[in-house]
Amino acid sequence: MTDSYRHLRERLEAERKRLAEELAKIQTTASTSDERREGSPFGKREEEATETMELEKRLALENRIRQEMSGVEKALEKFEKGTYGLCENCGQPIALERLEALPQATLCVKCKALAKDGRITTPPR
Ligand SMILES: [Zn+2]
Known part of the structure; x- marks a missing residue:
């Protein structure tokens, strides 16, 4: 932390x-x-x-x-x-600028894009 x-x-x-x-x-x-x-x-x-x-x-x-x-x-x-700031899908740190924009983000940008495509099941945020 x-x-x-x-x-x-x-x-x-x-x-x-x-x-x-x-x-x-x-x-x-x-x-x-x-x-x-x-x-x-x-x-x-x-x-x-x-x-x-x-x-x-x-x-x-x-x-x-x-x-x-x-x-x-x-x-x-x-x-x-x-575990704050870690992607729930891949476990990598979420970019700080993304957290600044959306502090409750659960996915990194990469996984969010995957979730949008329906390739992972974690609900997108
Ligand atoms: Zn991720």
């Missing part, structure tokens, strides 16, 4: 906090609209459709945030294990 990764860990921790806040915000919004729905059971069909769409959008956003969060958490775990 070198010092060059320290600021990346800080960025990941800040990112995790931001994602948690975003998730909490979405969930707060959701419970507010649920209450509103209970208050007016005779809503128009159009309104219901809009609400369904809003719900789907919210769930999609929530899933995306959860996914990002698990990527960030996985990266932070690697700091604990001392």
